[in-house]
Amino acid sequence: MSTEGSGEAPVPIRRIIHIDMDAFYASVEQRDNPELRGKPVAVGGIERGVVAAASYEARVFGVRSAIPSSRALRLCPALVFVRPRFDVYRSVSQQIRAIFAEYTPQIEPLSLDEAYLDVTDHLEGRTATRIAQEIRAKIREVTALTASAGVSYNKFLAKMASDQRKPDGLFVIPPEAGADFVASLPIGKFHGIGPATAARMEEHGIRNGADLRRQSQEFLTARFGKSGTHYWNIARGIDNREVRPDRIRKSIGAENTFMSDLRDLELARAELRPLADKVWAHAEKTKSRGKTVTVKVKYGDFRQITRAKSLPRPVEGPAELLALAGDLLAPVFADPRGVRLLGITLSGLESAAPDEGAPRQLGLFDQE
Template identity: 60%
Template sequence: MDAFYASVEQRDDPALRGRPLAVGGAGRRGVVAAASYEARRFGVRSAMPSVVAQRKCPDLVFVPPRFEVYRAISAQIHAIFACFTPIIQPLSLDEAYLDVTRPLLDYPSATAIATAIRARIRDETALTASAGVSYNKFLAKLASDYRKPDGQFVITPRMGPEFVANLPVGQFHGIGPATAARMHGLGIRTGLDLRAQPLSRLLRHFGKAADFYYGIARGLDDRPVEVNRPRRSIGGEQTFDADIHDWAAARDSMLALSERVWGRCVARGLTGVTVTLKVKYNDFRQIVRGRTAPEAVADGADLARRALALLEPCFPPPRGIRLLGVTVSGLRVPGAVPPARQLALFG
């Protein structure tokens, strides 16, 4: 979907159409959840602090998010997808992979299917979507961003390797800013540079991700579209109105946050063996630390105890704490027998 949250707000309030719009909080601690295309022209983007966004675009209008509305529209869109194929992998409320190798409706090509889906979305929701059509997930994702907004682009097997060769590695889906910076340090700036690297060098610098990088540099990606992909983690975080400096305030916040996250675990009938803490300071630097235990988290109090054990070494903090987050991963159904574990060689 094109600027999904912002487009929904502009659709529902005609006074917002054509204006630079940010969905999110306008306060000193606010963060942009989504930005309209009018706002993006000023450099406003999602995850940007609201004060920075306001500085870039003084006329920016902030609208609080309405996630229940976005979820309802997302369900509408997924119902449209399901008319064309049962093989759907949601990535978020506004994005999904579809495998249309064997479509449910008789269309001559994947390109024709994408055109039909976009038309149905426009007719039923009055919103626009962009589509990428290709022979694997990596290239389809790249193609989906190529003609935004309200566009469509096809990368054929013949085009794939050359299309990748000319792109900066920072634009590759699956290569984030930190990895791109590491690649730049190794002299890898484009897809062609990445293709020139022997697999042994990529393995030395990027470990298990090397095979993926080696493949996408050649336009290859054999990952299937995964229906009902299992959830990997359950978490939550809180941004504070005022920086936290003392242990008592941090402890109270973590107790409340742990209880909230445990409620989400209970609602999904899941628990997990790994607890991860996220601490973001007032200069936006952050640390993440986690710990895996032999036993799964038992309840909210147990989750809080593990989270506080990770948080305690952070005190006294080097600077004010802006945000705390906690995540449970290594998920399993409570009471389920854990998979067999490899014994340690020593001890």
């Protein structure tokens, strides 16, 4: 595979599978409660909360994860809200992870419900497509849930492929088809290119992969910084990133949405304590420490800000974490809109005990 212009040496063609569970949280709830099957379901809090996950029946109405629950109800008045059960989701995720391990040790989890698998050296006479079929079948047999899979020669295309035939689908992008697949892909569908970057690209006439491929590496680097080289590569179906089983989480966070907007600073400081304790418990569990503390504040009108402080050394304990968070909160708290959500994140993580192994990646909604 060519890496012209990437500045990297050629790498062998890999066999990468991306497995993505279908509407994972909502599907678990429908599996465990037959009365929910066939109905639009949202996992999350109905009172001033947000949607953590939506069933496919709910998605028809435009209900998606991360939108306010109040908006979700306006979109779908028949929506059934279910409180999240993260202990159950983690347990099912462990079952799925065990199935992956039957096929390869090269597993890079992205969250509780998706992961990359490199099966290049573990084919045992099978194709990667056949392995993906077997994994999906075994997941259905063990968990009674469905998964979609993408198979390709790199992580970017495997991720793109898994979205093509959801739910319960399988899509393969072979090496000879990679560049053509990317050419037809709308820029807003590119994994790793968010709405803001997509809008900037469209300002330069870049609306799909073909438009992106026409740009020089110098042009992309000048406008998008070091990400420009990555964009230049993926426009040509090139992605040399390895599947990393030891992938370390970049941050640990916790947040809480309140039943009533907070308007008293001392009360808000008190609400920071359980968040700091939860973050520190995760840090202890994963034997990791961080140097940067970030406080997230969402006001009553849903606008949000973040404030961060970095230390020259790791935060020493939950008391210091709480104190730093309180110092960051105080200058931004006084606002007539009130505060509906507070969050604390610890980032710049490093292992606190290198000899005991790298920290385990937490699931996406371990921050719930």
